[in-house]
Amino acid sequence: xxxxxxxxxxxxxxxxxxxxxxxxxxxxxxxxxxxxxxxxxxxxxxxxxxxxxxxxxxxxxxxxxxxxxxxxxxxxxxxxxxxxxxxxxxxxxxxxxxxxxxxxxxxxxxxxxxxxxxxxxxxxxxxxxxxxxxxxxxxxxxxxxxxxxxxxxxxxxxxxxxxxxxxxxxxxxxxxxxxxxxxxxxxxxxxxxxxxxxxxxxxxxxxxxxxxxxxxxxxxxxxxxxxxxxxxxxxxxxxxxxxxxxxxxxxxxxxxxxxxxxxxxxxxxxxxxxxxxxxxxxxxxxxxxxxxxxxxxxxxxxxxxxxxxxxxxxxxxxxxxxxxxxxxxxxxxxxxxxxxxxxxxxxxxxxxxxx
Amino acid sequence: xxxxxxxxxxxxxxxxxxxxxxxxxxxxxxxxxxxxxxxxxxxxxxxxxxxxxxxxxxxxxxxxxxxxxxxxxxxxxxxxxxxxxxxxxxxxxxxxxxxxxxxxxxxxxxxxxxxxxxxxxxxxxxxxxxxxxxxxxxxxxxxxxxxxxxxxxxxxxxxxxxxxxxxxxxxxxxxxxxxxxxxxxxxxxxxxxxxxxxxxxxxxxxxxxxxxxxxxxxxxxxxxxxxxxxxxxxxxxxxxxxxxxxxxxxxxxxxxx
Numbered sequence: 001x002x003x004x005x006x007x008x009x010x011x012x013x014x015x016x017x018x019x020x021x022x023x024x025x026x027x028x029x030x031x032x033x034x035x036x037x038x039x040x041x042x043x044x045x046x047x048x049x050x051x052x053x054x055x056x057x058x059x060x061x062x063x064x065x066x067x068x069x070x071x072x073x074x075x076x077x078x079x080x081x082x083x084x085x086x087x088x089x090x091x092x093x094x095x096x097x098x099x100x101x102x103x104x105x106x107x108x109x110x111x112x113x114x115x116x117x118x119x120x121x122x123x124x125x126x127x128x129x130x131x132x133x134x135x136x137x138x139x140x141x142x143x144x145x146x147x148x149x150x151x152x153x154x155x156x157x158x159x160x161x162x163x164x165x166x167x168x169x170x171x172x173x174x175x176x177x178x179x180x181x182x183x184x185x186x187x188x189x190x191x192x193x194x195x196x197x198x199x200x201x202x203x204x205x206x207x208x209x210x211x212x213x214x215x216x217x218x219x220x221x222x223x224x225x226x227x228x229x230x231x232x233x234x235x236x237x238x239x240x241x242x243x244x245x246x247x248x249x250x251x252x253x254x255x256x257x258x259x260x261x262x263x264x265x266x267x268x269x270x271x272x273x274x275x276x277x278x279x280x281x282x283x284x285x286x287x288x289x290x291x292x293x294x295x296x297x298x299x300x301x302x303x304x305x306x307x308x309x310x311x312x313x314x315x316x317x318x319x320x321x322x323x324x325x326x327x328x329x330x331x332x333x334x335x336x337x338x339x340x341x342x343x344x345x346x347x348x349x350x351x352x353x354x355x
Numbered sequence: 356x357x358x359x360x361x362x363x364x365x366x367x368x369x370x371x372x373x374x375x376x377x378x379x380x381x382x383x384x385x386x387x388x389x390x391x392x393x394x395x396x397x398x399x400x401x402x403x404x405x406x407x408x409x410x411x412x413x414x415x416x417x418x419x420x421x422x423x424x425x426x427x428x429x430x431x432x433x434x435x436x437x438x439x440x441x442x443x444x445x446x447x448x449x450x451x452x453x454x455x456x457x458x459x460x461x462x463x464x465x466x467x468x469x470x471x472x473x474x475x476x477x478x479x480x481x482x483x484x485x486x487x488x489x490x491x492x493x494x495x496x497x498x499x500x501x502x503x504x505x506x507x508x509x510x511x512x513x514x515x516x517x518x519x520x521x522x523x524x525x526x527x528x529x530x531x532x533x534x535x536x537x538x539x540x541x542x543x544x545x546x547x548x549x550x551x552x553x554x555x556x557x558x559x560x561x562x563x564x565x566x567x568x569x570x571x572x573x574x575x576x577x578x579x580x581x582x583x584x585x586x587x588x589x590x591x592x593x594x595x596x597x598x599x600x601x602x603x604x605x606x607x608x609x610x611x612x
């Protein structure tokens with residue numbers, strides 16, 4: 001639905017180089033990348049703030065490369081919200097409606113509906129300066145959403161929030177997306193956002209999109225060392241977490257159960273760093289709670305290390321040195337035991353389905 | 356050390372207050388009101404008000420776009436432009452006045468403007484030209500710093516919400532820079548009310564024709580008419596006080612002095 005064709009633009013020290021992307025309708029698309037990768041410039045160019053040096057942007061069948069931002073129907077929310085400080089919350093939200101010369105009583109009705117949706121109706125008379133971060137965030141979202149944008153661009157919208165508020169906003173965002181059917185493209189630094197929200201992700205580095213794909217696909221099969229290191233995680237396993245004694249037991253669809261030192265229950269995503277997985281020929285008796293048996297489906301050398309992908313019922317990645325790999329005679333088809341501690345399993349609640 | 360610094364501070368404070376009070380209290384109240392009511396002072400007040408208001412409006416109209424360009428755009432010669440705009444700040448107004456006098460009096464362009472009816476030398480119009488020339492750098496500097504403090508992302512968001520470049524500026528950036536604009540306006544206006552050197556050079560000092568308040572002060576001192584001179588001075592002091600209060604009130608984050 002949003003189609004970007006070899007887009008390039010340089011703005012001072014930031015640049016976007018030859019980026020091609022495709023974002024589907026109703027998709028939640030997340031862009032990850034280190035600082036200075038050109039993520040914000042890309043978003044602003046999609047919004048029409050900057051004219052690209054080359055390349056084209058299509059929204060549906062319509063080419064919008066040189067369309068004014070106001071005629072694109074793309075909303076944008078920044079990290080610092082950029083609420084107009086001289087206007088009340090109500091006037092901020094109505095700002096876009098006012099530009100479209102919508103009659104005042106209609107404006108009021110639309111603003112009110114949006115405020116109820118976002119639970120900010122008690123704030124309408126206040127000025128942005130007196131709101132908390134989470135409240136400002138909602139107002140900024142409301143201001144963009146009243147125009148029913150085809151695409152909503154979020155530039156690290158939750159970075160300025162504390163952990164708990166972020167968790168709540170995450171639920172809010174996924175609820176809003178389901179309710180409004182808006183396509184969302186978000187920049188984030190938090191992997192939690194990715195697991196909880198993203199349908200697909202793109203990784204950017206030095207102005208280029210280096211990998212695009214389904215979230216689990218990108219995490220399981222990073223294209224190069226940079227991405228693997230940037231993502232820093234080897235394993236993402238979806239499952240259901242339930243209490244067993246003092247720890248959580250995670251049941252995967254058709255795979256084995258394993259344990260995690262966590263008090264989060266319900267639908268979860270469990271992450272395990274690949275370097276925390278120990279491989280052995282015989283069952284490894286130790287304090288580690290988890291010892292799974294599987295077959296090696298792939299070995300991928302990366303410099304001095306090797307990523308070994310096992311099938312234990314679900315794909316599990318282990319990071320070994322070349323030496324260990326050689327000493328253990330590990331190759332495709334080898335059958336090995338994989339051991340990891342329950343405390344090495346990081347459990348993230350999936351907010352998508354929890355209300 | 357502390358005692359020395361504090362006593363000097365008090366000394367300066369009392370000296371300034373005493374000098375100003377002396378001036379205001381010099382003529383007894385009836386004499387002061389009589390002077391204020393005299394045709395010459397009334398003419399001077401009116402002329403000062405009219406010229407300063409017009410020159411301030413012109414300054415605002417020119418300074419807003421120029422300051423915005425300096426704050427937002429990258430362009431060829433920006434550094435030089437910034438520097439050139441600063442020169443009149445450090446230039447004695449008398450020198451600025453001579454520059455204007457020569458420009459409008461001796462150059463072909465000045466002559467051409469004169470034949471078109473834009474007569475500047477020794478006319479009230481010259482007062483406005485002199486005031487604009489001397490004051491516009493202040494206005495530009497204040498507004499530039501006011502615009503610079505407004506994050507351009509506010510405009511970006513406004514544009515995604517349906518604004519054109521122009522409407523984003525008028526609905527977002529300008530209101531957010533309003534304190535700078537108000538402070539700049541008050542300062543420009545009060546400087547225009549008190550402008551002497553440049554006005555003297557360009558518009559001359561003709562009684563009841565180009566006689567603004569500072570010129571009236573100067574003319575009456577020259578002829579020994581102290582009461583009228585003090586009346587003019589009193590008004591100028593009041594204007595300074597008003598400016599000071601206004602700037603203290605509006606001047607948040609916009610450092611002008």
